[in-house]
Amino acid sequence: MLISENSKKIIDSCRFCWMCRHICPIGNATGQERNNARARALSLQYVERGAAELSECIDNVYECALCGACTKECATGWDPIVFTKEVRREAALDGITPDYISALIEKYGETGNIYGKTDYCDCIKNEMADLDANADTLLYIGSDARYMAPCFAKNAIIALKKAGVKFTVLADEIDSGIELDTLIGAMEETKEAMTACADVLNKYKTVIVLNPSDMKVFVREYKEWDIELKCELKTYTSVLADAYRNGKIQIAKLDGKVTYQDNPFLVREVGETEEGRVICNAAGEYVEMILSKKDTMLAGSFIMAQWMDDVMKLVAKERMANIIQSGAKTVVCASPEDYAFLKDAAPEGISVIDISELVI
């Protein structure tokens, strides 16, 4: 297994340390010992030392959501995501990527997204119809919302219109690179996808990024690849919060207590914790649920659900338990994934809404 010295160092540090076990959304959901950073590191140190084959461990390398909870928790600063992604790349180079991952890569090659979609919902198209194609601001929807949660994309377009933002949406938007980055890490194909997306984004003065996972790729991975983004990047939530502060939008009032699902990528990678709360606080009596802000828990991942759908449902169920425990009747989501998975997991009496729905 050809991995960097840095990855080897992290593996050797994490292999006997369970300090982040309690915070792993996958391990908490499955109760399986293999689902934590320590187990992954332990198995890979065996591979490193010739005592196990990578093929025996590779499925487990794909049982990580790369959400960064373990990284955030580590008092020493070790980052298990580094070796996890590097081993995914190594598996691709060695031709031992699991079949279910290879199938997704194949779909990506055919359609430009791992979901194998070639068209998107009319509800988005309808809202795009009256946008100014020459606007210098772009709303980047991303593959997840476009193909897996079209209402989330539609509602965002409507909300930005209400805020008076002059923007456009691309009919032929391409993936940010998040998909290949998740599946095979820092391969040349990933860089090509990112570069192509950057070329498009750089035609605009400002890009509003709807999905936090795309934003994470723009601010973290592009930098690592030295891919320049000349446009100004804004999170969708920050645009909404500014519009509210400037009196351009009104926020609907909700009955009962309201809480907010912090998206892991938004808070941990982008560093944004307050903008969504500005909107939620205006909507009613706000309560903070346990594990919020940088301690947040993943609620679901469309990409990972392609091969671990049952586990993603368990992950959402775990997070829903935190919401119920908070006493909130409504949870507001700022990511299409959080929204979709929590909505599926919500029991009667708990309302899951997309942050755009609060804009009136």
Next chain:
Amino acid sequence: MQFNEFMTDMILTELEDAVGRENCSIKAIDKMTHGVDYFWLSRMWSDRGLRMPEADYVVSPKDAKETSAVLKIANYYKIPVTTWGGGGGTQGGAIPVAGGIVLDTKRMNKIYDVNTDSMYIECGTGAIYKHIEWAANEKGYATMHYPSSLTCSTVGGFLAHRGIGVVSTKYGKIDDMVLQMEVVLPNGDIIETASAPKHAAGPDLNQIFIGSEGTLGVMTKAQMRIYDQPEERRFRGFLFKDMTAAFKASRELLQKFKPSVMRLYDPAETASLIKKIVGVERQGAFMNIAIEGCSALVEVEERILLETFAKYGAEDLGSEYGKKWWEEKITFFYPGHMMDLPQMFGTMDTIAPYDKIEKIYWAMKNAIETNFPMARFIAHFSHWYEWGAMVYDRFIVDNPPADPHEALRLHNAIWTCGVRTAIANGGVVNDHHGVGIKLGRLMKEQYGPAMQVFTGIKKQLDPNGIMNPFKLGL
């Protein structure tokens, strides 16, 4: 008994029927990750590229009923069963040294009730303790069980080896924190202990299973106490010129009231770990005390503390070092902050009354340093009672043998020497890490003919000897 491929598959289908196919594994990844715990020998062995003994099956029951089904299958085929919680134990207690079934408890993690009338949380024993702390915190309470493994170990794991946390002097050990338990006996019967502890209805069944390390059954549910959050927690650091004065001062203090944290570091540990993490750059024995509870009582207790320690010449270092220690109390145990491979190390925690504990410290230090000149010896005293204290004494060998067999031999020789010295001077084999496979050989030396009580219970409850073989000296 060795089973061939056909029988292995036959048994697998029975186990799958008991817990569900997705919760029963024969995959290499599950076997290897249940083969290494926090035991130095298992870590060294795997570091050298050698596979530890592994299970044939890894099963994860969701409750007592499924656990019962697994144990009935295991008994029928006479397959060893090793219970695994978080795997954070240091004594090799969770390693399936005889193969067979690893029964992972982490799916039994449900929190059934946060009972604020009777002040307990009822939960599955597979719950990570940090998760029940969160549940208590959400209602404004605390579990007051804060060991370094809080975030990685399970309720059952702490019960199985009688664990302890840093505020033990005030709130007690894990056995002081449990009210009632549900246990699955080796024959598959599901029992409950009495509805309250401290009763006179015969011996306390809780105390038979606490510390039994999975040799007598599987604890599946427990009621763990919760406490009011303290109005105030104050810290005070002290520097003693010598350990004797510190023992006298602490013994006297504990006749007056109970602080929550009491940690006395010997001069060697003060000069190493405490200097590195807390920043105390002084010679002597550092001691950290925390007092907590109602503010009015804290005020009085702090005055008593200062008066008592002043009598024994303790230098008052103020509150900052103590606060820093509290903030970093778990950081000590992260990789990069404590001993790690390639070093060889071990913690020989023992407990004894005051008239013996200091003698034990010096005897163990002398025995280790004399017989093993390649080893350093450091210690602190972290859990205190009105009648005695425990010593958390550690040896460190910076350059252990490269050959794993030689490393194992040296490791065991140091342990045997240290623990035998403790026993000879009135100490006990272990205080709160347990026995596991590491110290099983010394149990008979500790107990002599009293060991027949343990073996008798074991024989009655587990006649086929399937439960965690070769652990606890049973």
